[in-house]
Amino acid sequence: MTREGMAEVLRCLRPGSDRDPAAAGARALGVEGVAVSVFGQSPAEADSTRAPEPLWCSPELSLRFEELQFTLGEGPGPDATRAGIPVLEPDLQRVRPDRWPVLLPAARQLGVHGVCCFPLALGGARLGLLTLLCGGDGPLSDRQLRDTNTLTAALIAALLGDRGPAGQRIGSNGNTVDDDRLWPPEGLQRAVVHQATGMLSVQLGTSMADALVRLRASAYGSERSLGDVAEDIVARRLRFDDGTQDDGNGPHLPESGEG
Template sequence: MTRDGMAEALRSLRAGSGADPARTTARALGVTGVVISVFPLPPATPNGGRAPEPLWWYPESSLRFEELQFTLGEGPGPDADRAGLAVLEPDLDRVRPDRWPTLLPAARQLGVDGVCCFPLGLGAVRLGMFTLLWDGRSSLDDGQLADANTLAAALTAALLDGRRPADRRDGNGDEGLPWPADGLHRAVVHQATGMISVQLDIPLAEALVRLRAFAYGSERLVGDVAEDVVARRLRFDDDGSGTYAPVAGEG
């Protein structure tokens, strides 16, 4: 029989429930954090260059981890997306250091000791990502894994049905699209990527790589650097040496 916590989590996925799916899911599964992300329309395909947009998260540190994966371009989320299979690493101390060499130490600084990512999709089409986080006080058992798979299937069905619960940011309870508007959370990143593409006369995919590389090199999140680019506090120009360096300036 479905436990009360799981029943509440499943109800939170219904349109107009008014519940926060991330918070109720974290409580039901007994995990430290949850992030539910969706791909902007059109549905993404593997290696399509489109990152999932965080739609619900609990607590705020979970969003920080999601942004860290996006900035670095490595971690269980990107791996799960590429493979189309769940990546289960409830104990990051057991992960080979060379698998995610930059993410692992940064994750520990955030207090993340374990991560499991479940891709949401049908066949080759990626609809989103369901991410669970642990700290050192919790672990993953068979019951939690079964419940997580159940919730991943329910999330996929909700996305395919074209429904989502009310976004916790608007709270209107209306039935709406399962996708955020293109770039809902990362609109500034997409805008900055386009500006860098024009500044350097390079494809968008390469512009995003440049943006990520600068964010990593300056130990900042991509979104923070993107805001500087969009506000024209930062631009990317050819420094004449065959590489591209950001410089302060207008335009």
């Protein structure tokens, strides 16, 4: 039977609820933080090169860690997204330093001790990721794992909605109801990163993958978020030197009058 704490989380996922499912989830699961991230495109378009974007995060540390992983492109979240299977590292001190060489020291500096990531997927539809921040004091208990599985299933149902054969959403009483599913969400911002990556790929004459590496390196080196750097590129406030002969100067502001 679902405990009262998990029942509260499930109530937060009901249409019209103004309660925070991430905060309720952290309390119910007994973890330091919860983040639910989602892809901003259709399931058929979601692929391993696109990172999900935070939808619910609590506390702020969860959001900061999500942004750190997105900027660096490494960590349990990206690994779980690419592989489509859970990545459980409840004690980051026990992770080999060469597995996530940049993320691990940055995570320690943030105060993140352990991370467990669970993909949100149904069949071939990749919807997002559930991330738990752990205290670093041991693996998740059996009860925590059972409750996490319950939450994962509830999130998938809330994001997609329970749909009948004709596409209607089916309510708990068996009747069709208005389409109030939460996915795909509106107002996500990471599309600008993909746009900036494309612009940078053309500008440098490199592949999209290499352009994203350069973009991430610039964000990390300047201690800015990936989104902020991407917005500057798309707005033509920032451009990169020709990557053929890199002089080490990296990106720079365009001269006055240039766009």
